[in-house]
Amino acid sequence: MSAEYTVQGQVAVITLNNPPVNGLGLETRTAAVQAIGRAEADEAVKAIVLTGAGKAFSGGADIREFNSPKALTEPTLHTLIRTVEGSSKPVVAAIHSVCMGGGLELALGCNYRVAAAGAQIALPEVKLGLIPGAGGTQRLPRLVGIERALEMIVTGVPVPSEKLAGSALFDELVPDASELLSAAIKFAENIADVRPLPKVRDRKVAHPDLDAFLKGARERVKAAAGAFPAPVACVDAIAASATMPFEDGLKFERDRFLQLKETTESKALRHSFFAERAASKIPDVPADTPLRNIAKAAVIGAGTMGAGIAMNFANAGIPVTILEMKRDALDKGFATIRKNYESALKKGKLTSEKLEERLNLISGTLSYEEIADADIVIEAVFEEMAVKAQVFRELDKVMKPGAILASNTSTLDINKIAAVTSRPQDVIGLHFFSPAQVMKLLEIVRGAQTGKDVLATALALSKKLKKTGVVAGVCDGFIGNRMLEQYLRQAGFLLDEGATPEQVDKAIEKFGFAMGPFRMSDLAGNDVGWYIRKRRAVESPHLVYSRTADILCELGRFGQKSGAGWYDYKPGDRHAHPSQLVNDMIADYSRQQGIRRRKVSDEEIIERLVYALVNEGARILEEGIALRASDIDMVYLSGYGFPLHRGGPMFYADTVGLPHVLEAIERYARGRHGEAWAPAPLMVRLAIEGKGFVS
Incomplete structure (x- = not known):
């Protein structure tokens, strides 16, 4: 966590060394300033x-210090950059691999920059709800032009160094990264006596029609930014680089950075950033736990979910075999896969070569014996315990020793599934979300006897499949669907009391959800929830639901797949059209139940839906089903369309204030179906103590 100092001839070489990406933490900054002085x-x-040592020049600020006082302790990043820029001897940045955020800002403070081809160059602060805060918005436009700088800073997307070779950003581009240091030293020797030393701050930002460009940029960026203020602030700061003296522009940038740092949106994005990394850390599973090799996979079931799961493996370069009982079902699954890939091809997301490569990695069979040598098999059959138990009995017979046996169940007891096998240590839940080849969340369900190596392997596999893996304990519905059930119960009660599906969906979508509960149910299939409620009627008869969803299914309105659900759908059109038939059905049901319908406000809709999630989330946290409140937030951000700028249900509750959330819950507990609103003990305790779930 320092900066190493060596001398080669007349050139001092300062190497940032703070693995894994040479984050510019306090110790590294201090060592670098001392090395410059030396x-x-x-x-x-x-x-x-x-x-930079290892696999990066620098990835920027050290995330381990991001929310600590060390980030502002001298020497700060600003001080380090001023030290470099103020050196009486030329400073050459030798850039390789990763040069992002504060790392790029440090390089911009150098007199010269020599880069290796393939280095990833970025100012990604916007992804944390911020703007670059150490001169990035002022220096980058002076080197690459205001248009390219705006594109890079507003999107935060990395750009390969060779694509910037024609700009003034790099003084030399080295084709072979292994020769970068020697090339940079030679370059330094050649310019050692050049005076005056060039400084990026002395360059001017020019544009032939600056006002028109900035006006158009603001309009375009504002339209795309949605609830996030940072992208528009990026434009304002970049504009300052062209309209203000350099030091004034720096101050403008810093002021906006500090303002954004205190916004809820930035705090939510930073919470998500750290939460995603925390989710892979399991307290009793050491980081060096040996992993099982996953070189070949199998999937049981070629339905929509099974086909999507198989695509994940093929996309990751892992051969996968799909098992079905009937040839026509297998053929239908392969047709679905090809259709999905061809759709990606038409959208330019996939080349024809990649399409064929991935299809060639997927095979099919009607025999369990032909998947016996797979390293992992994932069951994706009908959501019924008897069906899944039979599959696992067969797998137990044929799969090789050490194979991981996984279930894609969304609600059922993994321990009961594992109990039908002779190897419960090999059994785990891998709950993919539909469409499985698209959705980022992978809920990893740890059974009572699941091996630590199996859990560690599942977490590593989630990364290989480009998923966000979140570990859950065993309960009905795990994290996501257990909370969702309470959300959907409240949505049904709101219909009974006076709302319509369209009003509920519009209110929660305005709050920021990707999709309201009724549009979501139509997309997923209303029969899925119907089956679960039938099971609940047997297992948990005390749970009360609105019967409107059951009546809907009795009418055959299962959603988009049947052309009708909570909404009407037209052939070839997925747009949800409000249904008078459904609205009349809801009103008739209210009358039959003796419920006087009333005007329901959007505020009530949002509170009841979101606080139902929060209250159940608190129970899940207290029971240990989720390890952390941030894990619950990751489940809802990556799998259920919770608005990113609100940080997830538990983070959102903290921002509202738990006493306020508790007051609302207690108020709703005095109303109809008050039994659904018993406050979670953990929430009550935290509210009394003045604490939050996350903070």
């Missing part, structure tokens, strides 16, 4: 090369 004091040194 080079300045050595008369034999004529020039300085600044580079």
